[in-house]
Amino acid sequence: MTLLRFLIPAFVALAMVVPPVQAQDGPLRIEITEGVVEPLPFALPTFVAENPEAQEWAQRITDVVAADLTGTGLFRRIPQEAFVTQITEFTPQVTYANWKAINAQALVTGAVSVSGDQINVKFRLFDVFSEAPLGEGLQFGGSTDAWRRLAHKVSDAVYSRITGETGYFDSRVVYVSETGPKNDRLKRLAVMDYDGANVQYLTDSTSLVLAPRFSPGGERVLYTSYETGFPQIYELNVGSVNRVPLSVPAESMTFAPRYAPDGRTVIFSAAINGNTDIYRSRPGGQPEALTNAPSIETAPSYSPDGSEIVFESDRSGTPQLYIMPSGGGEPRRISFGEGRYGTPVWSPRGDLIAFTKQNAGRFHIGVMRTDGSEERLLTASFLDEGPTWAPNGRVIMFTRESAGAGGQPALFSVDVSGRNLKQIPTPNAASDPAWSPLLQ
Amino acid sequence: MKFNLAAVTLTALLGLAACSSPDRFGPGGPGDATGLYDPNNPGFGNGSVTTGPLDPGSAEYFQQSVGDRVLFAVDQSSISPEARSTLMAQANWLNSNPGYTAIIEGHADEQGTREYNLALGARRASSARDFLVSQGVSAARLRTVTYGKERPIEVCSTESCYAQNRRAVTVVASGMPVS
Numbered sequence: 001m002t003l004l005r006f007l008i009p010a011f012v013a014l015a016m017v018v019p020p021v022q023a024q025d026g027p028l029r030i031e032i033t034e035g036v037v038e039p040l041p042f043a044l045p046t047f048v049a050e051n052p053e054a055q056e057w058a059q060r061i062t063d064v065v066a067a068d069l070t071g072t073g074l075f076r077r078i079p080q081e082a083f084v085t086q087i088t089e090f091t092p093q094v095t096y097a098n099w100k101a102i103n104a105q106a107l108v109t110g111a112v113s114v115s116g117d118q119i120n121v122k123f124r125l126f127d128v129f130s131e132a133p134l135g136e137g138l139q140f141g142g143s144t145d146a147w148r149r150l151a152h153k154v155s156d157a158v159y160s161r162i163t164g165e166t167g168y169f170d171s172r173v174v175y176v177s178e179t180g181p182k183n184d185r186l187k188r189l190a191v192m193d194y195d196g197a198n199v200q201y202l203t204d205s206t207s208l209v210l211a212p213r214f215s216p217g218g219e220r221v222l223y224t225s226y227e228t229g230f231p232q233i234y235e236l237n238v239g240s241v242n243r244v245p246l247s248v249p250a251e252s253m254t255f256a257p258r259y260a261p262d263g264r265t266v267i268f269s270a271a272i273n274g275n276t277d278i279y280r281s282r283p284g285g286q287p288e289a290l291t292n293a294p295s296i297e298t299a300p301s302y303s304p305d306g307s308e309i310v311f312e313s314d315r316s317g318t319p320q321l322y323i324m325p326s327g328g329g330e331p332r333r334i335s336f337g338e339g340r341y342g343t344p345v346w347s348p349r350g351d352l353i354a355f356t357k358q359n360a361g362r363f364h365i366g367v368m369r370t371d372g373s374e375e376r377l378l379t380a381s382f383l384d385e386g387p388t389w390a391p392n393g394r395v396i397m398f399t400r401e402s403a404g405a406g407g408q409p410a411l412f413s414v415d416v417s418g419r420n421l422k423q424i425p426t427p428n429a430a431s432d433p434a435w436s437p438l439l440q
Numbered sequence: 441m442k443f444n445l446a447a448v449t450l451t452a453l454l455g456l457a458a459c460s461s462p463d464r465f466g467p468g469g470p471g472d473a474t475g476l477y478d479p480n481n482p483g484f485g486n487g488s489v490t491t492g493p494l495d496p497g498s499a500e501y502f503q504q505s506v507g508d509r510v511l512f513a514v515d516q517s518s519i520s521p522e523a524r525s526t527l528m529a530q531a532n533w534l535n536s537n538p539g540y541t542a543i544i545e546g547h548a549d550e551q552g553t554r555e556y557n558l559a560l561g562a563r564r565a566s567s568a569r570d571f572l573v574s575q576g577v578s579a580a581r582l583r584t585v586t587y588g589k590e591r592p593i594e595v596c597s598t599e600s601c602y603a604q605n606r607r608a609v610t611v612v613a614s615g616m617p618v619s
Contacts (some may be wrong), residue, residue, distance in 0.1 A: 106563065182595040208590060211554060229543075230585050231558065253562055253586055256555040271586060274566020275515070276559035296559040312556065319556055342553035356553050382597070385553050401550075403597035432554070 002360040017439040028106055028127035028134055030074055030163050039076035040105050040162070042069065043128075045087040046080065047110035047121070047219065052102045057144065058112040065108065067195065068155035068169045069164055072395075073420030078104055090122060096131040100223065104128050108158055110365070115144050121150045125158050133374060135161045135390065148197060149439065156438070168390040171196060171398065172436040174212040174221050174238075177201065178429040182407055187431075189223060191238065194390070194435070196411075196425040202241055211256065212236075215263045218436040222246070222257040222266060233257045233268055249279060249287050256299050260326070261306040269298040278311055280328075290328035299343045303350060303370075310334070310344040310353055310370075321355060334372030343386050348372075349393035352416065356398075365398045367416060378418040383407075386431070391438040399431040467564040497537050499612050506533045510568060512606040514551075519571055527568060531575030531611050538581075540612045544569050546586045547609070548604035554588055561586030568608035 030040055030305075044066050049058040053056035069075040080086075085098040090111035110123035122139040126132070138157055139152045149170055156167025177190040177199075186205035189212050191236065192198055203209055207227035213219055221236045232381050233246040233254045248254045249270050257268040266281045267290065277291045278300045291297040295315035302309055303326075310323045313331070319340045335341040339359025346353055350370075357364040363384040368375040383401040390396070394416055400423075401409040409431040411424040479543050494501040502508060507530070510523035519527065534540060546565030548557035565584035594601035 185590070210590070253558075253584075269555065271559060271562035274563045274570075274584070276562060295558065296563070298559050299553070299555040311554075314556075326499050340552075342556050358552065369496075381552065392494075405595040407550075407595075407597060411494050 014254075028130060028162055039070075039074055039391070041078050041102035041103055042106040042108060043078050043083065043099055043102065044069070044108045045083065047112050047123075048090045050090070050111050050113035052114040053114040054119075057114055057147055058110075061112055061121055061147060061154070062110070064148055064151035065110075065155050065158070068152060069158060071195065071422075072159065073415065074159075074163070075106075076415055078102055078171045085151045088145075090124075092124065092133070092137065094126055096126070099126070099128040106134070106158075106162060108154075110154065114144065115174070117145075119144045119147055119150060121154060122159070123154045125161055148193060152193070160418065165394060166392045166438065168392045168395060168435075168438060170439045171391055172214075172218065172439070173388075173411075173424075173433050174202070174214055175433040176209060176212065176431045176434070177426065178203070178431060179410060182405060189221070189236070190426075190430070191221075193425070199427055202236060202238065211434075213258050213434045214436045215259050216261055216437060217263055218439065220263075220435075222259065222268075224255040224257070231255050233266075235266075247287060249289075254279075258301055260302050261304060267300045267302065267309060268395065269300070278309070291331075301353075303343045303346050304348055310346055312342045312344060321353065321372070324347055334368065334370070336372060337375055345387050345388050345389060347393040348391055352393070354387035354389060354396050356387065363389070365396060365414065367396075376418065378414050378416070379412070379421060384412075388433050388435045390435055395420075397435060399433065401431070463485070499540070502530070502533055502537075502610075503538075506522075506530055507606065508611065509607045509609045510539050511603060512608070514549075514606070515560065517546075517560070517567040519567060523568075524571070527571045528575060530575050534572065534577045534612070535575075537612075539614050541581045541583070541615055542572075542610050542612045543590075544572075544582060544584045545609045546584065546612060547591060547605055547607050548589045549605040550589045550592065550597065551602065552589065554590075557588035558586050559588075561588045564606075564608045568610065569595055572610075577601050 038341045046062045047058040049055040066077050070077050082102050084101050087109050100316050105128055107126040107128055109375045113120045113410050120141045124137040125134045127134045140153045142150055152169035155169040159167040171194045172191055173194055176187045178187050178224055180186045182291055187209050188205040189202040189209050191200050209227050210224040212221045212223035219238055221238055224231050225234050231253045234243045235246055236243040252270040254268050254270045257266050268279055269276050270279045276296045277289050278297045279287045280290050281287045285415045293315055295313055297311055297313045300309050300311040307326055308323050309326050312319050313322050318344050320333055321335040321341045321344045322333050324331035339357050341355050341357055343356045352367045353370055354367050357366050362380050364377040365379045365384050365387050366377040381400055382403040385399050387396045387398045395413055397413040399409050400412045401407055408429040411430045411433050414421045508524045510526050544565045546561035548560045565586055569582050569584050592605045594604040
């Protein structure tokens with residue numbers, strides 16, 4: 001267990017020829033790549049309660065920070081029993097030797113104070129082997145109701161400083177909560193924190209609902225509902241839960257909506273007389289067809305700059321992925337591997353497209369570059385589908401459904417590297433997750 | 441006891457068949473409660489029960505005797521020879537019973553993404569609808585809906601169930617033409 005493996009994990013071969021002393025002198029940094037095989041050990045003493053009322057909150061917030069960081073698979077928390085010293089005061093000075101002694105690469109200290117229903121959280125991050133603070137101390141304040149968000153913000157800052165990536169912990173996920181038997185499923189929209197906490201329901205289960213998608217600002221959700229008896233896209237305000245039907249072509253069934261980066265334009269699938277094409281609806285305008293083919297065109301997703309749309313089409317005979325200009329036009333096929341490809345979603349970083357792949361009786365979540373190269377399958381199961389990107393483009397959440405009469409869907413996440421596959425706890429069966437942007 | 445159970449089952453069946461909501465799977469739709477067993481009105485309280493063939497002009501006759509569904513091959517929406525004869529019988533019935541409208545539901549099996557299966561269900565429903573229209577049924581009496589893979593009738597994860605789930609179901613209801 002050398003320091004090298006933590007600091008330059010992406011280039012193990014290179015690291016072999018770099019003298020260890022150089023690595024020790026470098027700043028603390030994890031490169032998030034497939035090369036990360038050993039989680040970085042860190043010390044996170046329970047945050048200091050600055051007044052008696054803060055005692056319980058300090059413990060809870062520390063627990064959430066720990067869960068956030070260890071949940072990435074990139075970090076390993078050193079048990080507090082192993083500490084040679086305890087942190088009882090939130091000070092800028094720490095005795096690095098005490099933390100080196102337990103091989104902590106990073107040390108996170110914090111303090112919590114509570115006044116009425118207001119809570120304040122401060123933290124500092126230290127690079128133990130460089131014997132230096134990693135960034136300035138920061139504080140976050142809010143109401144006690146928002147305590148989890150404050151914890152997530154601490155985690156995002158720590159993650160960001162160590163990985164160089166923006167975080168994703170202070171985010172929410174909208175999804176479909178499912179109950180009842182497979183042939184009589186009840187579905188309702190729900191929203192939760194990225195880690196499954198704070199579930200709230202946005203609709204009741206009187207109508208079948210499918211595939212919600214957050215607006216770029218996270219304040220609205222597009223989804224498909226059968227409340228008229230026919231699939232129709234609605235837009236729902238998350239705060240007020242008021243909903244309005246989207247303006248769609250006459251005599252159409254509509255589904256698979258997504259927002260453009262402008263948060264106003266919507267692309268979606270419309271089935272008219274049995275044929276499904278992709279349409280665009282702009283504020284104040286009539287819906288316009290972006291594709292016009294006898295084949296199925298569905299599951300459109302914008303590039304982050306809004307200039308292009310990736311979608312699924314079976315014009316070649318099987319479902320494959322295509323990219324076209326955002327105003328429509330000649331698409332180019334990007335998927336050429338074996339099997340069937342669907343539900344493409346453009347990464348918020350713009351570099352990758354996540355998709356569902358069906359091949360040889362199995363389903364996979366995979367990623368490929370936007371030109372279709374470097375396809376990698378991240379998961380495999382009886383039925384995996386519907387990827388959604390974490391706001392930093394490093395983690396993908398998706399639906400995994402088990403087989404058979406008792407089959408149930410659940411939410412899973414996996415790193416874009418293919419590591420750290422895990423289930424997200426939800427109170428009921430769950431499907432169709434869509435990740436929000438990082439909250440402000 | 442056996443006798444009562446049969447009567448209750450029949451009542452439930454009739455109630456279900458009379459349901460006119462296109463989303464006849466979900467709760468809370470109009471007419472949905474008619475499919476539920478009501479202990480205060482179990483349907484056998486008057487002491488007399490008649491038995492006989494279903495009324496050929498009834499929705500339950502259409503469902504049970506004419507045949508309300510046709511099946512499709514994997515990924516396909518073309519009408520097979522078996523489906524063709526079922527749809528011809530459906531068209532005959534609809535032409536003989538002009539007081540009924542129909543909603544044709546298109547369904548897919550669970551192999552495939554939600555979005556693709558919704559599109560595939562739309563194709564299947566439309567394929568069945570087009571065949572009925574070709575047999576003289578007014579398009580104004582027919583409407584289609586896709587359920588994709590959302591409403592399987594068989595729940596196992598093998599081809600025996602998948603084959604039953606890849607279907608178009610014609611649900612008739614008495615009433616004015618849908619438009």
